[in-house]
């Protein structure tokens with residue numbers, strides 16, 4: 638192995654050594670008797686989302702597989718969080734980074750990528766991203782990171798402080814230490830694959846529920862086991878839901894799935910912010926809607942236990958969109974019916 642590669646791996650490992658784990662917040666304000674709800678706050682990584690873990694894993698995976706050398710240009714197809722995190726690691730090891738993204742990508746994300754020294758290359762439509770990333774990587778003799786292909790295998794699912802090991806470890810001193818259910822949404826499907834595999838590896842009774850937004854094919858393909866389903870419309874919940882079944886999506890380690898209306902995701906995100914003081918992105922709203930459905934049905938069945946989910950990123954990134962009432966009204970119409978349901982959740 639070249640000394641450059643070993644130094645690059647060393648820099649990433651040193652950065653990890655300097656890092657603190659993310660908090661697992663107990664949402665004590667929600668008062669559903671017998672049910673404890675926890676939110677793992679992935680927004681506190683240096684690059685602001687759960688994609689920090691994925692980017693670290695993808696870089697280490699590619700470096701250890703001999704795919705990245707000194708001056709290799711890294712190319713990724715991403716409309717946001719993954720590109721921000723990958724730009725951070727590319728700068729750390731001193732290689733150029735190009736994010737292939739839709740021209741409509743939020744200005745704040747473009748600014749973050751450029752702040753980390755990355756270059757943004759635009760396409761007109763999200764469906765062109767993959768092929769254009771392959772082309773750019775070839776033209777620059779670079780390496781296409783391909784998060785949707787490699788997310789599930791780049792993460793050490795048995796341990797290495799992956800998201801599952803961290804989450805279950807942080808639960809160990811809680812009244813219901815082994816969660817009844819973990820709820821997660823899928824973008825690449827990598828995080829849910831890691832959690833599902835870890836649950837099986839450790840022989841836990843925990844159930845993995847994956848929630849899916851409108852216009853995503855994951856839910857349908859989970860039910861039919863048809864990997865060829867496609868949708869022409871993209872998801873409106875940033876970071877999650879896909880128009881085609883991605884290679885990293887692993888239905889066999891998921892226990893059940895639930896489709897969540899976009900209006901419900903937005904209403905829950907706003908409810909979390911107003912009622913609980915947790916300002917998260919829209920995918921966290923999708924996750925929490927799923928959590929609250931499970932909590933209510935546990936309550937109805939007289940069950941007790943804990944439910945854990947993730948805060949994938951912070952709401953600060955979406956000031957102009959999901960947190961802008963005029964924009965929400967225009968894009969999604971009224972979300973009042975979901976808010977009314979949420980307002981019936983008893984709070985302390």
Ligand SMILES: Cc1ncc(COP(=O)(O)O)c(C=O)c1O
Pocket residue numbers: 686687688718719788822823824825826827828829875876877918920921949950
């Ligand atoms: C904001 C946000 N939430 C959730 C996810 C889903 O994570 P995963 O790709 O591991 O399925 C992503 C992934 O892009 C994301 O950016």
